[in-house]
Amino acid sequence: MNAATVLDKLLSRLWAQYIKRVPYAAQYQSMVEQHGGKVQNDHIAFRTFNTNVGRQPPGVPAIARIFLALGYQQKDLYLFEDKKLTAWHYEHKTNPASPKIFISQLEVDQLSPATADKIKKSVAAAPDLVSADDLKQLELLAKGESIPQKRADDLVPSLAKFFSRPWAPPLRKAVEAVDKESQYAAWTLLHGNAVNHFTAYINEQHVKEWPDIEATVAALAAAGVPMKDEMEGERGSKLRQSSTKAAMEDCDVMEEGGGKGKMNWSYAYYELAERGNVPGPDGKPTRFHGFLGAQATNLFEMTRRS
Numbered sequence: 001m002n003a004a005t006v007l008d009k010l011l012s013r014l015w016a017q018y019i020k021r022v023p024y025a026a027q028y029q030s031m032v033e034q035h036g037g038k039v040q041n042d043h044i045a046f047r048t049f050n051t052n053v054g055r056q057p058p059g060v061p062a063i064a065r066i067f068l069a070l071g072y073q074q075k076d077l078y079l080f081e082d083k084k085l086t087a088w089h090y091e092h093k094t095n096p097a098s099p100k101i102f103i104s105q106l107e108v109d110q111l112s113p114a115t116a117d118k119i120k121k122s123v124a125a126a127p128d129l130v131s132a133d134d135l136k137q138l139e140l141l142a143k144g145e146s147i148p149q150k151r152a153d154d155l156v157p158s159l160a161k162f163f164s165r166p167w168a169p170p171l172r173k174a175v176e177a178v179d180k181e182s183q184y185a186a187w188t189l190l191h192g193n194a195v196n197h198f199t200a201y202i203n204e205q206h207v208k209e210w211p212d213i214e215a216t217v218a219a220l221a222a223a224g225v226p227m228k229d230e231m232e233g234e235r236g237s238k239l240r241q242s243s244t245k246a247a248m249e250d251c252d253v254m255e256e257g258g259g260k261g262k263m264n265w266s267y268a269y270y271e272l273a274e275r276g277n278v279p280g281p282d283g284k285p286t287r288f289h290g291f292l293g294a295q296a297t298n299l300f301e302m303t304r305r306s
Contacts, residue, residue: 001146001147001148001149001151001152002141002144002145002146003069003070003071003141003142003144004070004071004095005152006070006141006147006152006155006156007067007070007071007092007098009152009156010066010070010156010159010160011044011098011099013156013157013160014044014160014163014195015041015198017160017163017195018195018198018268021247021249021267021268022244022247022267022268022269022270023247024220024225024226024244024245024247024269024270025198025244025270027220027223027225028200028220028225028244028270031219031220031223032205032207035207035208035209035210036206036207036208037205037206037207037210038204038205038206039200039205040097040099040200040201040204040205041099041198041199041200041201042099042100042199042200042201042271042273042275043089043099043100043101043102043198043199043273044099044100044101044102044195044197044198044199045102045103045104045195045196045197045199045271046063046101046102046103046104046163046193046195046196047103047104047105047106047184047187047188047191047196048060048062048063048103048104048105048106048188048193049105049106049108049119049123049185049188050086050105050106050107050108051108051109051116051119051120051123052120052123052124053123053124053126053166053167054123054124054125054126054127054128054166054167055126055127055128056126056127056128056129056130056166057128058105059086059105060086060087060088060103060104060105062193063101063103063193064088064090064101064103065130065138066130066138066159066162067090067101068090068142069138069139069141069142070138070141070142071092071093071094071095071098072090072091072092072093072098072101073090073091073092073093074088074090075088075089075090075091075100075289075290076088076089076290076291078104078291080104083106083182083184084106084107084110084111084182085104085105085106085107085184086104086105086107087102087103087104087105088102088103089101089102089103089290089291090102090103091289097204099198099199099201100289102291104184106119106182106184106185106188108120108185111181111182111185112181114177115177115178115181115182115185118174118177118178119178119185119189121174122167122170122171122174122189123167123189125167125168126166126167127166128166129161129162129164129166129193130158130159130162131158134155134158134159137151137152137155138155162193163193163194163195164192164193164194165190165191165192165193165194166192166193167192168254169251169252169253169254169260170189170190170253170254171253171254171255171256172253172254172255172256172261172263173256174189175189175190175253175263175265186265187265187266190251190253190263190265191251191267194267194268195268196268197243197268197269197270197271198270198271199241199270199271199272199273200216200270200271200272200273201273201275202216202272202273202274203274203275203287212274213231213240213241213242213272213273213274214231216272217231217242217272220244225244226244226245227242227243227244227245228242228243228244228245228269233292236276237276238275238276238277238278238288238292239273239274239275239276239288239290239291239292240273240274240275240276241271241272241273241274242271242272243269243270243271243272244269244270244271245269246266246267246268246269247266247267247268247269248264248265248266248267249264249265249267250262250263250264251263251264251265275287275288275289276288
């Protein structure tokens, strides 16, 4: 099995995991398919901590190493100084239909010492859920080699397990304290490497009744899906975005006395993106493939606990 097939199977598994946790995404898929359209995702986003995360690599490389081995290349850098975040997006080298990957990292040492200390203590003993054998198989795939079917059948579910929280449940008080300075940090303490969001690619949706992002948002709202209050991006601009509200779920935490507890917190939203054209290298219009910092900043806030 080659890298393209492994990637396809991994993305399918991540999508299946995600729609079980985000019913709004499952509802979108059902509605689009009922109208004869198709679901194509524009990008998938992940969050990380740029600090010692036990045996797992710190920051963006922890997640990027998987996608780089499966045919992606790093593209643009994004800085969110007010949120203490750095991010990159990745695009597949040969398949433009593959979703882009957007990975951000929290610059932990730029936070207050008290908050940084709570984060570091919470994640310091994390294992690396990508095994040594997984890394060997990824190395072969990155070289353009194929791996045996049995190896691939083991690799895909093993990689899928990586997209979870690798460290032990954090202390409830730590999450509450960290959230006061960075909701991004609180979310990542609870959800770790899990998918932060998938994003519908409205340009490739092909539903006649919903020719643009406004019509799609209106249809979802009419069906009872709670949507973001404002659209990001003006009509005719190179990137327009909206999203559902974040799904809530009970997350595992530890209590001060050492007992186990649950904390109801935001998990993920489902984003929608419509891309416009920009001048290409030859001067002809071409679809914009990047991201816009100000819009991304506003979308980060969709996981703020209400």
